[in-house]
Amino acid sequence: MHADIEHDFIMQNVKDYMQSVGQAARNASRSMAQADTAVKNRALEAIAAAIIKSSAALITANAKDVAAAHDNGLDAASVDRLTLTEKTIKGMAEGLQQIASLPDLIGAISDLSCRPSGIQVGKMRVPLGVIGIIYESRPNVTADAAGLCLKSGNACILRGGSEAIHSNQAIAACVHQGLREAGLPETAVQVIATTDRAAVGELITMKDYVDVIVPRGGKGLIERISNEARIPVIKHLHGVCHVYIDDEADLDKAIRIADNAKTHRYGVCNAMETLLVNTNIAAKVLPDLCKIYTAKGVELRGDEASRKLAPQMKIATEEDWHTEYLAPILSVRLVGNLDEALAHIATYGSQHTDSIVTENYTKAMRFLREVDSSSVMVNASTRFADGFEYGLGAEIGISTDKIHARGPVGLEGLTSQKYIVFGNGQIRV
Numbered sequence: 128m129h130a131d132i133e134h135d136f137i138m139q140n141v142k143d144y145m146q147s148v149g150q151a152a153r154n155a156s157r158s159m160a161q162a163d164t165a166v167k168n169r170a171l172e173a174i175a176a177a178i179i180k181s182s183a184a185l186i187t188a189n190a191k192d193v194a195a196a197h198d199n200g201l202d203a204a205s206v207d208r209l210t211l212t213e214k215t216i217k218g219m220a221e222g223l224q225q226i227a228s229l230p231d232l233i234g235a236i237s238d239l240s241c242r243p244s245g246i247q248v249g250k251m252r253v254p255l256g257v258i259g260i261i262y263e264s265r266p267n268v269t270a271d272a273a274g275l276c277l278k279s280g281n282a283c284i285l286r287g288g289s290e291a292i293h294s295n296q297a298i299a300a301c302v303h304q305g306l307r308e309a310g311l312p313e314t315a316v317q318v319i320a321t322t323d324r325a326a327v328g329e330l331i332t333m334k335d336y337v338d339v340i341v342p343r344g345g346k347g348l349i350e351r352i353s354n355e356a357r358i359p360v361i362k363h364l365h366g367v368c369h370v371y372i373d374d375e376a377d378l379d380k381a382i383r384i385a386d387n388a389k390t391h392r393y394g395v396c397n398a399m400e401t402l403l404v405n406t407n408i409a410a411k412v413l414p415d416l417c418k419i420y421t422a423k424g425v426e427l428r429g430d431e432a433s434r435k436l437a438p439q440m441k442i443a444t445e446e447d448w449h450t451e452y453l454a455p456i457l458s459v460r461l462v463g464n465l466d467e468a469l470a471h472i473a474t475y476g477s478q479h480t481d482s483i484v485t486e487n488y489t490k491a492m493r494f495l496r497e498v499d500s501s502s503v504m505v506n507a508s509t510r511f512a513d514g515f516e517y518g519l520g521a522e523i524g525i526s527t528d529k530i531h532a533r534g535p536v537g538l539e540g541l542t543s544q545k546y547i548v549f550g551n552g553q554i555r556v
Contacts, residue, residue, distance in 0.1 A: 141321060145329035148284055149336030151314040152257045156282035159315050160254050164231040166309050167278055171227035174305030175220040178270060181301050182216050188297035189266065196290050204394030204453045208264040209291055219270040219298075222515055226274045229519075232538055233280045236547065247549040252542050254280035256338035259330045260523065261286045261352060263344035266294035271514075272341075273302045273316040275523050279541040282315045284337065286330055288344070289322035296320070331356040341536070343524045346451070361536060363501075363527035365451040366396030366479040368509045371468040371494070373485035374407035380506055381412050381484045382419070387508040388482065390423050394453045396525060397480050397502075397512040401448060401458040403468045409436055409461050425455045432461040448475040465490050469497055476500060478527040480512040501527050501534035 178185070189211040196206050232252045239249035258281050262268045269285055276283035287295040299318035306313050319326050331340050331352055340360045342352040349362050370388050372381045388399035404413055409432075417437040420427055428447050429440035440459065447458045448471070462468045465483075472481050482504035483494040491505040502512040502525075512535065514522025519537030526532045532540030 141323050141325045142329055144321065145319075145326055145333065146336075148317050148319065149257070149330075149333045152282045152284050152317060153336045155312040155315040156254070156256045158312050159277070159282050160233070160256075160280045162280065162311060166311065167231065167280070168227040170277055170305050170309035170311050171223045171274055172305075173308040174270070174274065174302050175223040175227075177301035177304045178216060178220045178223070178298070181297070182213060185211055185216055185294065185297050185301075186213075188293040189291075191293045192266075192291050199290075201290060205264050205290070207392075207394045209266065209294070211266060211294060215267055218515075219267050222271055223274045225515070226278045226538075229278065229538060231278065232542055237544075244555070245551065245553050249547050249549075250544040251547045252539075253545055255541055255543055256281060257336055258283045258523075258541060259286070259333075259337045259340045259358070260284070261327055261330065261340065261342045261344070261348070263288040263348060264291060265343070266291045266298060268343060269295045269298040269318060270302070272523050275538060275541055277306075277311075277315065279538045281541055282317075284317050284319065284330060286319040286327060292322055327352075328355065331358060334358055341524050359530075361524065361526050361528060361530065361532050361540070363396070363477070363479060363525050365477050366398070366525075367401065367449065367451050367475060367477040368397060368399050368479055368512075369401045369403055369468075369472050369476060369481045370399045370509060371403040371462070371465075371472075371481070371483045372405060372408060372412055373465065373468075373483060373487065373490055374405040375487040375490065376405075376408060376412075376484040377486055377506075378408075378412055381408075382416055384482065384484055384506065384508050385416055386419050388510055389420070389425060389457050390455075391508070391510045393455050395510075396451070396453075397509050398453070399457070399482075399509050400450065400452055401460065401471075401475065403460055403462050403471060404433070405468075406432065406461045406463050409433070413437060413459070420457060423455070425457055427457055427459055429459040430461060433459045451477070465493065469494070472498055472500075479525065480504065480509045482507060482509050501525060 235252045236249050260272045295318050302316050303313045337358050340356050340358050342349045346365045370385050413436050427440040428443040434440045443458050478500045480502040481498050481500050495503050514535035514537050522535040524536050526536050
């Protein structure tokens with residue numbers, strides 16, 4: 128077959144396939160919107176049980192993806208996100224069970240009030256419909272996304288990265304088993320079976336079938352989706368997260384938080400990438416922190432002032448302040464006061480997660496008010512910026528947009544509201 132003709136044939140097949148997936152999702156979304164809480168919870172519990180029961184099979188499938196990732200030279204951070212363990216599999220099941228235990232928002236009525244005309248006006252919480260989720264590396268997203276969409280009454284189309292194809296399909300089998308046991312349509316959760324990138328192009332333009340797109344992955348992926356999508360997108364581009372150690376900080380807290388925020392896990396979006404330290408306290412805290420970081424293999428890149436206290440640091444460039452490393456690398460800068468810290472975060476931050484360590488209430492409240500990020504913290508590690516840690520059960524992503532969903536996107540972020548009116552024969556005059 129001629130190359131151009133073959134390409135057209137493949138593209139047409141992908142288009143037809145994605146159209147059929149979209150149509151099935153739209154049909155399933157109607158059933159999901161009508162499903163009662165008990166049925167949805169039964170499905171979630173059944174999926175969690177299937178995941179635990181299939182633990183060995185999931186690890187076997189994941190091993191194929193990890194081996195291929197090593198062969199293809201995937202970077203260490205991506206391999207870390209790709210790898211499933213007994214702990215992460217148990218975490219997936221626990222996340223689903225926690226989602227099942229959460230209140231069902233669908234159908235809830237709020238803000239009901241009487242108008243002078245005699246009508247009652249309120250709002251009802253409703254599903255978005257069909258959610259398309261595009262993600263890289265992390266196969267646990269398959270379970271998290273399926274669970275959150277299911278509980279919020281949505282159907283979803285999941286397109287994981289080609290590097291996780293075996294893992295995602297194995298998890299999808301557990302999801303479908305749980306849906307069957309609860310009497311819900313398996314097409315409520317569809318994991319795209321092709322690794323052809325053309326499938327993404329179709330998914331983000333299927334306005335008739337998909338209501339919102341959620342991309343999870345690297346900056347390049349999210350920029351592409353944002354630029355090409357013809358459907359609303361819930362997104363965050365990257366996580367340049369900061370911890371600011373104030374001159375009125377508790378030193379023990381500061382060291383624990385700054386250590387954990389960077390070294391707990393490197394390849395995650397809520398890891399600290401820049402440490403800001405008040406000049407007045409730097410000599411008391413920075414040398415000890417540098418010893419910890421050096422012992423753990425973290426490469427330090429500092430400004431001129433911080434390098435005077437820790438000469439082993441490399442020189443930080445302008446680019447470093449903008450960089451999400453997702454690796455054992457940390458930028459360090461000394462600042463004279465809270466205003467300088469706020470100015471740095473405003474200039475270089477990505478509106479993801481930023482934290483202050485201080486015992487001064489007034490400064491803490493200023494930080495909370497003035498830092499324009501989706502999560503702002505006082506005396507806590509940035510690693511807590513997570514749906515599970517926030518009690519959302521799991522998250523479908525972290526939104527740095529300023530739309531209805533901001534921060535970790537859980538059940539409420541996957542719903543909308545419609546106005547409802549109760550009358551008793553009133554007419555407008």
